Amino acid sequence: MFINHNYIQTVLNEAKDASKEAIDQVLEKAQLKKGLTSKEIAILLETTDPEQIREIYHLANAIKSSIYGNRIVIFAPLYISDYCVNNCVYCGYKHNNTFPRKKLSLEEIKEEVSILEKMGHKRLALEAGEDPVNCNIDYILDAIDAVYSTVNHTGEIRRMNVNIAATSVDHYKKLKSANIGTYILFQETYHQPTYELMHPKSIKGDYSYHLYAFDRAMEAGIDDVGGGVLFGLADPKFEVLSLMLHNEHLENTFGVGFHTISVPRLKKADGMTLDQFPHLVSDEQFKKIVAILRIALPYTGIILSTRETPKMRKEVIQYGVSQVSAGSCTGVGGYKESQDQTNIGQFDVSDHRPPIEIISELLKEGHIPSYCTACYRQGRTGDRFMRLAKSGQIQNVCQPNALITLMEYILDYGDDDFYLAHKDLIYNEVEKIKREDIKKLTLNYLEKLKQGQRDLY
Ligand code: SAM
Numbered sequence: 124m125f126i127n128h129n130y131i132q133t134v135l136n137e138a139k140d141a142s143k144e145a146i147d148q149v150l151e152k153a154q155l156k157k158g159l160t161s162k163e164i165a166i167l168l169e170t171t172d173p174e175q176i177r178e179i180y181h182l183a184n185a186i187k188s189s190i191y192g193n194r195i196v197i198f199a200p201l202y203i204s205d206y207c208v209n210n211c212v213y214c215g216y217k218h219n220n221t222f223p224r225k226k227l228s229l230e231e232i233k234e235e236v237s238i239l240e241k242m243g244h245k246r247l248a249l250e251a252g253e254d255p256v257n258c259n260i261d262y263i264l265d266a267i268d269a270v271y272s273t274v275n276h277t278g279e280i281r282r283m284n285v286n287i288a289a290t291s292v293d294h295y296k297k298l299k300s301a302n303i304g305t306y307i308l309f310q311e312t313y314h315q316p317t318y319e320l321m322h323p324k325s326i327k328g329d330y331s332y333h334l335y336a337f338d339r340a341m342e343a344g345i346d347d348v349g350g351g352v353l354f355g356l357a358d359p360k361f362e363v364l365s366l367m368l369h370n371e372h373l374e375n376t377f378g379v380g381f382h383t384i385s386v387p388r389l390k391k392a393d394g395m396t397l398d399q400f401p402h403l404v405s406d407e408q409f410k411k412i413v414a415i416l417r418i419a420l421p422y423t424g425i426i427l428s429t430r431e432t433p434k435m436r437k438e439v440i441q442y443g444v445s446q447v448s449a450g451s452c453t454g455v456g457g458y459k460e461s462q463d464q465t466n467i468g469q470f471d472v473s474d475h476r477p478p479i480e481i482i483s484e485l486l487k488e489g490h491i492p493s494y495c496t497a498c499y500r501q502g503r504t505g506d507r508f509m510r511l512a513k514s515g516q517i518q519n520v521c522q523p524n525a526l527i528t529l530m531e532y533i534l535d536y537g538d539d540d541f542y543l544a545h546k547d548l549i550y551n552e553v554e555k556i557k558r559e560d561i562k563k564l565t566l567n568y569l570e571k572l573k574q575g576q577r578d579l580y
Contacts, residue, residue: 207252346505355389417443
């Protein structure tokens with residue numbers, strides 16, 4: 124098994140004794156943007172010197188700007204079923220929680236999608252509890268099809284990432300054929316005794332089946348996989364190091380590691396209280412984790428959800444987050460029911476702002492919100508994406524596509540004032556594009572958008 128508890132613990136213990144010079148050396152090496160070894164990452168995780176922690180933030184910010192520029196990708200979750208056979212101690216959807224369970228019909232899915240489209244969304248993450256009878260793979264496939272085939276006059280969903288329970292190679296092959304973007308699965312915790320404690324008597328309780336899910340997904344041909352842990356269940360340093368080892372395992376076995384890493388922190392949910400969990404992650408620890416992940420895996424997207432407050436989201440975007448959700452509901456049918464407050468969410472969220480407010484703030488802060496979905500539609504996935512990213516060539520497509528999708532958003536979802544307030548920003552950014560042919564193409568696409576064409580990339 125690629126997660127060896129003793130090894131991780133030893134590396135962390137040894138890192139506690141690292142000298143100031145050793146830490147500085149790691150920070151110096153990190154500037155090369157070639158990633159770090161697990162021992163080096165452990166050294167950063169154990170750093171307590173405030174000045175060196177400031178240096179970690181500074182470096183994370185510099186790495187983020189050089190690779191991702193000022194772009195932030197926007198998405199929303201779509202919960203389709205809260206039937207669940209598992210009893211995850213931390214989750215509001217646990218089997219033992221008694222509330223009327225719901226599974227959306229294909230018609231209801233289309234209604235939710237229409238609401239999400241009206242908010243401007245182009246990328247969704249499909250979420251469901253685990254229930255092989257009430258929410259089987261055929262239902263998931265029909266749901267994906269329903270999402271992709273919902274087309275309104277405002278637009279359509281162009282990328283569907285999927286966050287469903289660990290499954291078989293055969294099922295992953297079906298997901299691959301359904302044209303999904305990233306397959307996302309959180310390990311929840313890499314610490315096996317904690318994992319077993321958190322997932323009592325359930326399908327999900329099989330640690331190694333869960334741990335090797337991405338191996339099966341990759342075997343099935345899905346080459347963009349998104350990992351993550353639920354911070355708050357076990358020692359966060361142990362979790363970060365384990366994420367690195369998991370990434371290394373995928374790189375060594377399949378030639379490509381995580382496409383994204385999500386950083387959910389435990390939130391209050393029905394049937395649990397936060398004081399049951401001894402490893403809750405403080406704001407300071409959380410910021411440091413995000414920054415270290417950015418330094419350790421410069422080319423892996425970092426996803427942040429509305430579990431975090433607007434203030435925290437604003438801050439960690441500086442330290443490495445590259446994708447944020449916006450306007451999210453974490454309940455089945457939640458977008459339709461959000462007005463009458465009847466929806467039961469999987470957990471509490473802390474950023475309740477509608478997407479346009481989030482977009483406005485991002486723009487005010489100098490970010491470029493991006494609804495781009497071009498990469499996977501152009502076959503830039505897996506190691507092909509990583510090669511382009513590492514050579515820097517990805518910049519030639521990401522920045523123009525971000526600007527084009529932002530213009531599309533502004534034209535379709537903003538009013539005249541919104542357009543006037545932000546159009547100059549787009550044109551100023553186009554001016555900064557170095558390659559003349561790409562600059563010309565981008566200007567041409569912006570013109571075509573104004574004339575009514577859509578989905579250009
Ligand atoms: N059922 C699938 C599975 O088992 O992987 C999908 C997972 S669920 C829809 C999405 C994620 O929500 C979980 O993987 C878990 O990390 C997270 N989650 C569950 N309860 C949570 C809580 N109380 N606070 C924050 N995140 C939570």
